[in-house]
Amino acid sequence: MRFLFGRFVLLSLLAGVLGLAALTAPAWALEPVSISGDDTAIDLKPATDIYRNRGNNFQVATVPGADGIVRRIEVEAKSPRASGNWAVFALANNSDDQIDRLVVAPHFRLVGSGLLWPDLGSQRIASITPSQGFALERQPSSDADVFLVTLDPGTVITFVAELTSAKLPDLRLWEPNAYKDTINAFTLYRGIVLGIAGLLAVFLTILFVVKGSAMFPAAAALAWAVLAYICIDFDFWQKLMPLQPGQEPIWRAGTEAALAFSLAIFLFAYLNLNRWHRAVSISLVLWLLLLAGLGALSVFDPVIASGIARLSLAATAGIGLALIIGLAFHGFDRAVMLIPTWCLIILWLVAGWMTITGRIDNDIIQPALGGGLVLIVLLIGFTVMQHAFAGGTFAQGLLSDMERRSLALAGTGDAVFDWDVSRDRIFAGADGEALAGMPIASMNGPARDWLPVLHPDDRDRFKLTLDTILEHRRGRISQEFRLRDEDGHYHWVSLRARPVLGSDGEVVRCVGTLKDVTDLKKAEERLLHDALHDQLTGLPNRELFMDRMQAIGILAETRPDVHPTIFVIDLDRFKQVNDDFGIATGDTILLTVGRRLKRILKPQDSLARLGSDQFGLILVSETEVGAVAAFAEMLREAIKAPIMLANREIVLTGSIGLSGWAEQAVPEEVLKEAELAMYQAKRFGGDRIEPFRPAYKTIGSGRLQLESDLRRAFERGELSLAFQPIVRLDGGAVAGFEALMRWEHPKRGAISPAEFVPVAESTGLIVQLGQYALEEAAKRLGDLQRLTGDMSLFMSVNISSRQLIRQDLIADVKTVLERYRLPPETLKLELTESLVMDNPERSAQLLTRLRQLGVGLSLDDFGTGYSSLAYLMRFPFETLKIDQSFLRNNNQPQRPIILHSIVTMAHDLGLKVVAEGVESDLDVVQLRQLNCEYAQSFMFSPPLTFEAASRMLSDRMNGMKRAS
The missing domain is CATH 3.30.70.270 (Reverse transcriptase/Diguanylate cyclase domain)
Incomplete structure (x- = not known):
């Protein structure tokens, strides 16, 4: 018992931790759906993310707005019984006009509703909250959740929908007038279907009163059940008797149970099965009692009742088909007359099965199935009327076999080809347009008259075909050739014919059809061309x-x-x-x-x-x-x-x-x-x-191997950071560090960043590298600040071009500042001139937002790139890093002048200066004279591991304590 209790507690804690992780995990919206003024209806379901069991408060990161900024919003559930399920989608108005659209989520959708545990419909969306502006206004609708959304020109808005159901079968964006026209069109159709169904139900009821046979009340019951079903399905019942929320599944399940019951009782009554074996009658009575109980079950568990009713419909159709075939084989007239109706019922059930399983997915199928039910009742009505007024007998066909063949040929629209071999006369022609434009006069006559109107490449084949038929006195002609019309254009014609033998075994006629297949040939040629x-x-x-x-x-x-x-x-x-x-x-x-x-x-x-x-x-x-x-x-x-x-x-x-x-x-x-x-x-x-x-083969394979190893380096922990001290020239104290990426390969050893960084940039791994460097550098900076107690100690981290263009950089920086509790000014992001100048406008916006967070910004490798002073004044940098090329091998007389100009200009712009590549004490003296604040080079310290950097700071602290 103690062991079981301990496992229970452990599993409960584990579930709580996983639930908390799911609640705190970030949610991301999809790419925005672009909206234009010409769009009438857009399916939002593929562009919608569904989040389940996220609680009453839901956080999500918006898609980038028109300004390229990613925001994070939190939405609180408005429904008193919140389900914790949320849907996220985004819309973008790329036009110059304000656009009004309707977000529509139908309460019930037959497509994909399921067989055993069907989704019988419910309210889907409680409210929709946009990332900007006010919550969407709900529009009056009894069968769907409809919200009006207004999109201003050039806006990109993320919408968070609070779901009241775990399922969202359909979500669409409609142009209001188009949605209204669609509803009106379906309303007209539904009104017609409802009218026909009502008339059929009344008519069959009257027929039941006139004729007392059991089949008539059974047919009337089926008609009323169909009328009730389509009243619910067409949302007409809501207008007659307003339903309370949550009652729609009960009524829907009840009408499906009524359909299953009435269809089974109609089959039982129409085929008069009680006159057959007693066991069959008892089984059907028990079955009908079970179906009658589904009505009561619908009140308590409509889902189970509906699933059983749908299975019962399929079972009734299958058993009924077997009974009808068996009775028809024995000559039972009623079974023979019911075959067309039952085939239609099976076709309807197959279409219904394909619909509820999602194999047919369109807006027409659901009302079409309702109309199909009415058609079935109509056919049943005609069937029982034959019994009521005509005694149930068939009208015998009066057409002869030759007349049928003539009608069939006329129905195909093909032209007649008749070659009288003994007279060598060909007749070709048709009443319709099968050979429109052809030179019929030239084609009616001797076979040789066909040669001038045939394409030169097809003449020999045509002659060989006719000669072969005459020689072998059997076989069929199935040829396609080209005929020249009256305008001189060639048409592809298909000839299908067979020989007719005389009493002596020789071919006396060759009869068949001609058909213009030019369009088919052109389609084949287009397909072949497009394929190649x-x-x-x-x-x-x-x-x-x-x-x-x-x-x-x-x-x-x-x-x-x-x-x-x-x-x-x-x-x-x-x-x-x-x-x-x-x-x-x-x-x-x-x-x-x-x-x-x-x-x-x-x-x-x-x-x-x-x-x-x-x-x-x-x-x-x-x-x-x-x-x-x-x-x-x-x-x-x-x-x-x-x-x-x-x-x-x-x-x-x-x-x-x-x-x-x-x-x-x-x-x-x-x-x-x-x-x-x-x-x-x-x-x-x-x-x-x-x-x-040949050497290029090894270059390609080596690069691929390096890319593969780099992908695994993240999992194997082969990546690390080295920290190069940045010292104050006034006093020599360590002011901060620059974080440098290092890769220790298990076989090749240390790999230079100059080798693996280009690979990372070309494959997109540079973003993952940059995130790792940012996270690790912030973490180590927090450790060093706590170790030394110096909260002014800073850390410089390089930013790549991929990171700069991503929308998540600001969120990533804000996250590490909060996670490691860093003073924002101690985290410095280093960017090169060429990187900033790739997109100056966007860079200015992004850097301004970073400065608003308090983060330091350094311009790295100044003097080696674009160096536009006009653009430099627009960017909110606080530090300028002079490239080491201005200090190393400084034996040219103009170098000191350039260096002096850069430092003076930086100070005039209010920027601090870091000099890279200091090689001698003379460089230090020169930089101090220029009032340069910081220096960074191997002269002061090479890049250090974190442990070495910690020891260096600890030793200096201890030395200062001993000195004091």
């Missing part, structure tokens, strides 16, 4: 390019004068063009570049688009090395030619890799070699032509 060509540029795609390489390879093996060269061309900075000017401009540029490259080629050469901004080229027309090099230079110059778009001149460059074709070469390997050469050209800075060298 790029839809934007019209160039061959990678598959066709590889096929042509295979053909060229075979040709090169047989002809010694064929020495193809494979080029792979990639546009440099094309992604930046897409980001700056939009995808439409990028597509125009790709189309322009493709046309330029194609104009350079000769007919035997081949150009293809291999990927996004990557082209492949097979050069066969030039074989000499000099000519190939000149051709490659032509390609490079064609790409560099300026492109004028909307009064803007865009200049791109290309990285070109090429590989020659060796004997027994594999096309895939040759293309891979050209790609490796292209990537090497990119590594060299782009705008370069690079032939393949």
